[in-house]
Amino acid sequence: MQSTDFAQRRERLFDKMENGIAVIGSNIFMQRSNDTDFPFRQNSNFRYLTGINEPDCVLILSKKADEQKVFLFIRPNNELEEMWMGKRMGLEKSKDLIGADKTFPISDFNKEMEDLLPGHKNLYVHFHERADLFTNLQKICGDLFNKKRKNTAQPPQAILNVGQLIEELRYVKDQNEILTMKKAMVATNNAHRAAMALTAPGRSEKEINALIEYIFTKGDGQGNAYDNIVAGGNNANILHYIENNQALNDGELLLIDAGCQLNNYATDITRTFPINGKFTGAQKAVYEIVLDSQKAAISHSWPDRNAPDMHKTTCKVLTQGLIDLKVLSGSLDENLEKGTCRKYFPHGTGHWLGLDVHDQNPYLDSNDEPMKFEPGVIFTVEPGLYFPKEDATLPEELRGIGIRIEDNILITETGHENLSAMIPKEVKEIEEACEKDYRDFLD
Numbered sequence: 001m002q003s004t005d006f007a008q009r010r011e012r013l014f015d016k017m018e019n020g021i022a023v024i025g026s027n028i029f030m031q032r033s034n035d036t037d038f039p040f041r042q043n044s045n046f047r048y049l050t051g052i053n054e055p056d057c058v059l060i061l062s063k064k065a066d067e068q069k070v071f072l073f074i075r076p077n078n079e080l081e082e083m084w085m086g087k088r089m090g091l092e093k094s095k096d097l098i099g100a101d102k103t104f105p106i107s108d109f110n111k112e113m114e115d116l117l118p119g120h121k122n123l124y125v126h127f128h129e130r131a132d133l134f135t136n137l138q139k140i141c142g143d144l145f146n147k148k149r150k151n152t153a154q155p156p157q158a159i160l161n162v163g164q165l166i167e168e169l170r171y172v173k174d175q176n177e178i179l180t181m182k183k184a185m186v187a188t189n190n191a192h193r194a195a196m197a198l199t200a201p202g203r204s205e206k207e208i209n210a211l212i213e214y215i216f217t218k219g220d221g222q223g224n225a226y227d228n229i230v231a232g233g234n235n236a237n238i239l240h241y242i243e244n245n246q247a248l249n250d251g252e253l254l255l256i257d258a259g260c261q262l263n264n265y266a267t268d269i270t271r272t273f274p275i276n277g278k279f280t281g282a283q284k285a286v287y288e289i290v291l292d293s294q295k296a297a298i299s300h301s302w303p304d305r306n307a308p309d310m311h312k313t314t315c316k317v318l319t320q321g322l323i324d325l326k327v328l329s330g331s332l333d334e335n336l337e338k339g340t341c342r343k344y345f346p347h348g349t350g351h352w353l354g355l356d357v358h359d360q361n362p363y364l365d366s367n368d369e370p371m372k373f374e375p376g377v378i379f380t381v382e383p384g385l386y387f388p389k390e391d392a393t394l395p396e397e398l399r400g401i402g403i404r405i406e407d408n409i410l411i412t413e414t415g416h417e418n419l420s421a422m423i424p425k426e427v428k429e430i431e432e433a434c435e436k437d438y439r440d441f442l443d
């Protein structure tokens, strides 16, 4: 990414702003234990607008009738701190990098904001990130308001959500973003293939998870984009199962939902396969239904279509499948009307994907209509069926089966591209992948 790309993004954000001042915080260190922190991960919006990967920064965009200015608060250089904790960009380098009008030490934030805030009509802040920054700004504005004098510039009188404006910018991905996600998919593919190859009765979710982590981190990848789900047998029926510490049993399935992160961009892939390498009849029957529903949803992925219609397509195939499996009774139309498949498919068909695994993009347009798919939009397609072991109303052979299949889809001018098409998905492909040697995927 060139620094001009980030400048263009800030320019597009300026275009969406009225007279006002936007305050966008980087992430800060999060305490893990006593005086140690969790690994730092940059705030996606701040990263999108600056490319800067340091904690304790705040980006300011100031827009008045006759001028636009960019300011940045950042940690100054400090030899001792940098010896312990790593290099900092500092005030000068960061000013050059993003072409800011001025940079300030982050420790001067409150003092400088007393000068920067007045004269703007609106204050643009993120409504659900960096609540500490929001609270702090409200206090500074309140104090300025109390101290106001005649004939001086006034602090902002209205607070608007900058998050919504940036969501709109981030909806369509540019070529760099698409390329980055394609690169991340290489490790994701290797990890899922290696996992299929290593998995066997007697192995554990822990071992498979460790192998995935290894492949996600050993190359360019930054590790996982979200907590891996490595769920054997009935654990697959807990949608966000992340314990990943149980034994893998003969005759059961393993569901893996895991994606590599690269340059802060996420991939998000799920595969479900037999622990011993061969599907049973019942497992295969359920698997084929989920796969058919997923293919139907993917074939719905065209410009001008939308996610709610895609979800309807998925539900139709799953509901017919549930009737065929004798899980549901009655006609297809009756069941669709009542939404009976929801008990076994309790989540959506997919979500936007990008810098955040659940990417911050709008689901509705300004008229509250579903967003239309456009070239450059990326989302997941991830139907599933979940039959908990404890549900005595289910046919016995289905109990304990949980299956989800998830791919990442890019909308193109002429339809779509499945970014994860290379990861085994057909029954035959999966059974072949289970036969392989996991060491073939470590290089």
Ligand SMILES: [Mn+2]
Residues within 6 Å of the ligand: 268, 351, 380, 382, 406
């Ligand atoms: Mn997902």
